[in-house]
Amino acid sequence: MIVLGLTGGIASGKSTVSQMLKEKGFPIIDADMIAREILKIGEVAFNRVIESFGIQILNPEGEIDRKRLREIVFNDNEKLKTLNEITHPEILKRINEKIKIYDTKGYRLCVVDAALLIETGFYKNVDFVLLVYCDRETQLNRLMNRDGLTYEQAIRMINSQMDFEEKKKYADYIIDNSKDLENTKKQLDYIINSILSMEEMNE
Numbered sequence: 001m002i003v004l005g006l007t008g009g010i011a012s013g014k015s016t017v018s019q020m021l022k023e024k025g026f027p028i029i030d031a032d033m034i035a036r037e038i039l040k041i042g043e044v045a046f047n048r049v050i051e052s053f054g055i056q057i058l059n060p061e062g063e064i065d066r067k068r069l070r071e072i073v074f075n076d077n078e079k080l081k082t083l084n085e086i087t088h089p090e091i092l093k094r095i096n097e098k099i100k101i102y103d104t105k106g107y108r109l110c111v112v113d114a115a116l117l118i119e120t121g122f123y124k125n126v127d128f129v130l131l132v133y134c135d136r137e138t139q140l141n142r143l144m145n146r147d148g149l150t151y152e153q154a155i156r157m158i159n160s161q162m163d164f165e166e167k168k169k170y171a172d173y174i175i176d177n178s179k180d181l182e183n184t185k186k187q188l189d190y191i192i193n194s195i196l197s198m199e200e201m202n203e
């Protein structure tokens, strides 16, 4: 099975491309979703977050207040590092487990959708890296609109991630998602067709 790593900066359009790949019938492993699972009440990472960030991080229901945690970590690099140290090993472990399951089910290709594919080193475990990007102004506007953030909040989140020029060095394929969805879909179709036909030639 081919493992395709899908990555890109915040609000660059990963989920949008991931949805297009899902519609093509490929299974998707979503790192953000796994990150949510491991922070649920009772999970090891949940307890460790409380140890590091205090019970003030919980909402009245006793769950982690994601909005508050987000505000804290994107304003303080040391705290972001702590959160990463707690969550990343478990996220990577669960991604590997899911890859194995899809492999045994006989899929031809599966997608690992992870914003931090490169930063975490997980890119070494995939066959191809597909990087989605859009120009900075578009990214900023889409992020502010989607998440209701101020300009300063959005800039801080973008700046906490590796920049596009650096990520480009790790990419096998790049999609420019600055234009409309039809345009993005065309680029994606071309990439998927070339990956699958390359695999056929190798068989």
Ligand SMILES: CC(C)(COP(=O)(O)OP(=O)(O)OC[C@H]1O[C@@H](n2cnc3c(N)ncnc32)[C@H](O)[C@@H]1O)[C@@H](O)C(=O)NCCC(=O)NCCS
Pocket (backbone or CB within 6 Å): 009, 010, 011, 031, 032, 035, 039, 066, 067, 069, 070, 073, 080, 083, 084, 087, 088, 091, 114, 115, 116, 117, 160, 161
């Ligand atoms: C900080 C948290 C609580 C914010 O939760 P929230 O629901 O608001 O956002 P969500 O999880 O949907 O993430 C949205 C986007 O934020 C960016 N982001 C998330 N975590 C990080 C991080 N550690 N470093 C840089 N960018 C990040 C990504 O682009 C991601 O796609 C949450 O993102 C989290 O637990 N992050 C740590 C785990 C992680 O690294 N997740 C990314 C897996 S690749």
Ligand SMILES: Nc1ncnc2c1ncn2[C@@H]1O[C@H](COP(=O)(O)OP(=O)(O)OP(=O)(O)O)[C@@H](O)[C@H]1O
Pocket (backbone or CB within 6 Å): 008, 009, 010, 011, 012, 013, 014, 015, 016, 017, 032, 115, 142, 143, 146, 177, 178, 179, 180, 181, 184
């Ligand atoms: N080509 C496009 N044209 C217009 N809007 C778009 C396009 N692509 C994505 N969007 C919108 O931009 C926002 C960000 O896209 P998306 O959620 O796919 O990004 P993401 O990279 O998955 O973000 P995150 O890293 O936060 O998970 C969404 O509101 C989405 O609907």
